[in-house]
Amino acid sequence: MVGEDTSELLDLVSAQMKVIQIARVKKSCRRCERMVQPAAPSRPIPGSMAGPGLLAQILVSKFDDHLPLYRQQEIYARMGADIPDSTLLDWCGRAMKVLAPVIERIEAEVLISAET
Numbered sequence: 001m002v003g004e005d006t007s008e009l010l011d012l013v014s015a016q017m018k019v020i021q022i023a024r025v026k027k028s029c030r031r032c033e034r035m036v037q038p039a040a041p042s043r044p045i046p047g048s049m050a051g052p053g054l055l056a057q058i059l060v061s062k063f064d065d066h067l068p069l070y071r072q073q074e075i076y077a078r079m080g081a082d083i084p085d086s087t088l089l090d091w092c093g094r095a096m097k098v099l100a101p102v103i104e105r106i107e108a109e110v111l112i113s114a115e116t
Contacts, residue, residue: 017081020051045094055095058088 026037044052061067069092073085096103 015057015079017054017076017079044098045091048091048094050091050095055091058092059095059099062092 022041024037024040026035028034029036044050044055050058058069058072061072062069069085069088073083073088076083
């Protein structure tokens, strides 16, 4: 072997919408004769189907990229996920409530650094 040449290619791997199924095994307890099952994993928005990656995408698209929710709804529909813009609005508001402590902490750090 004489050597090796390396080249780079910048490409875009398109986003995909996936439904992730979470299976939790139910078992019967022989001692107490009750059904037992592990707790479901926590979700950013309890009771919602929205995963953390989708919520992050919605918020970044809305607030950083200034992409209205109705246009995001059109994009997600093309990807095969028919999510009403009213649902996107609900998820956006609820995600912001979850992130409120983080936002407050960042704002406090910015104010402290601005004062010095």
